[in-house]
Amino acid sequence: MQCAIGNFFRSEKLLFIVLCASLLFSCRTTKEITKNFSREEIISSVQENAPSISTMRAKGTMTVENEEESFNLSFELEYKNDDSLLLRLYGPFGISAGILQLTRDSFQLFNAIDNRLIIASLHDKAFETLLHFSADFSTIQKIFFDENLNEVTSKNIELSNENDEIFLASRMNNGTEKFWFNTEEQTIERYQKLNPSNEPMFEKKLKRFSSINEKRFPYWIRSSFPKENRMITISYSDVELNVFVLCSFTIPKSAEIIRR
Structure with a gap:
């Protein structure tokens, strides 16, 4: 009996040692792989795994949070040729709340509840009032899409490894951009834009990567605007890339039209 008990504890001890050794080896291997990336x-x-997007059609939910309030909307998105975006917004029970159409120069906002259409320049104060933060077309793109490093080259970027996290830093006269690399997904999982004073202006986290046409696309994107204390979270339920989209909508004849 004592011999059996002794063998049992020896087996348990051996198993414990094997598990510890496996964990240590696993951790060591991960660190070595991370350090070897150039x-x-x-x-x-990143460029190989990021999808090339000419058009996009998607559905999902949008959560907007700030110090005063938090609300959720469902949406349908259409995107075309890097210069046009259409967003149909729905409130509770699928009730149409409005439609937002953007180009690089202008926007149209249709308020379905008031049956009112506002047409204005994207640089007009009305657009900033609508969003409660200053943004151009490229910023809106970042809220809905991944980071693919298409405009970044190895000539103006530095590689850093901090707290076992690997990131790229691109420093320019107007500030610094940082891209955190996910070694498992082989994609960018976090992005940060800093002003020349090294203060964060825009931050983004990307999760729930899934394969679309053998490329990796994030189905969860959270964008933060620290100065305005505002966060926008996009959670996609369905995404189609490079499909036919109209990216336009029909204005009701009875709608009030306001041009600014």
Whole structure:
């Protein structure tokens, strides 16, 4: 009996040692892989895994949060040729709340509840009032899309490894951009834009990557605007890339039209 008990504890001890050794080896291997990435390899890997998007049709939910309030909306999105975006917004029970159409120069906002259409320049104060923060077309793109490093080259970027996190830093006269690399997904999982004073202006986290046409696309994107204390979270339920989209809508004849 004592021999059996002794063998049992020896077996348990051996199993414990094997498990510990496996964990240590696993951790060591991960760190070595992370350290071996070069700038060129990361940029190439991200560009290879990021989808090339000419058009997009998607559905999902949008959560907007700030110090005063938090609300959720369902949406349908259409995107076309890097210069046009259409967003249909729905409130509770699928009730139509409105439609927002953007180009690089202008926007149209149709308020379905008041049956009113506002047409104005994207640089007009009305657009900033609508969003409660200053944004151009590129910023709106960042809220809905991933980071693919298409405009970044190894010539103006530095590779850093901090707290076992690997990131690229691109420093320019108007500030710094940082891209955190997910070694498992081979994609960018976090992005940060800093002003020349090194203060965060825009931050983004990306999760729930899924394969679309053998490329990786994030179905969860959270954008933060620290200065305005505002967060916008996009959670996609369905995404189609490079499909036919109209990116337009029909204005009701009875709608009040306001041009600014």
